[in-house]
Amino acid sequence: MDRSLADTTRSLEKLGYRMTPQRMFVLRAVDESRGHVSADDIFASVRAQFPRISFSTIYRTLDLLQEIGLITKSDLGAGRVQYHRADEAHHHHLVCQRCGGIVDLDEQELEPLWEALRKRYNFKACERHMAIFGNCRQCQS
Template sequence: MTVQRRLVLDALQRARHHTTAEEIARQIRARHPQIDPSTVYRNLEALEELGYVTHTHLDDRVTRWHRADVERHGHLVCRRCGSEQEIPLRTLEPLGRRLRSEQGFRADLAHSAIVGICRECAP
């Protein structure tokens, strides 16, 4: 556990959820400008492997990071207006069970957002 890794973990503790790596790097570099962004990226990966953090993909091309101990949940993202909505994993579980029994596949349904058209944007 190096100084740099500690700083990344601290930044994640402070953030609520869904921070970007860039935001974390920005925060850390405000006080410690010698720390390279690539170090932040590599430490996020390392911390994920150690089980401290996870990431999700909403529909844009940025990866969102958060502590592993927050309650897991799914995301609905509207491709028209970009709005993001959280949904309980419970809603997704029937599909998870089906994929498990039919295909032997253990789906991580919180990993990627579900894309579509939200109620407000529906024609």
């Protein structure tokens, strides 16, 4: 991540939040992550260095980090939500309901839709890491 701790602290303070040790540890865990991680992954990773942390703090912090745009959240239907650093290439997912396979979809594929929603509905879609369910090539009967 190019963002420094100071940058993040500033983002938080701009919204009236504070930087705390717990948040620093979660931030570090997110920072070191690659690809999708679950709240449980983050919990395990933080807990190794900060044993007193609770699950509620993990969830609350992850929501916060999403709010300031540092991570995105997405439910790929596997029973647990996945988190993802926002600075890794923006992308979405095609999730096959039969085989469970996941294909990445570039942000730009959705641009025309976002554009249409902006124009026709005055709705600004958040560029959130989205999951589209259906069937992949192999699983279409």
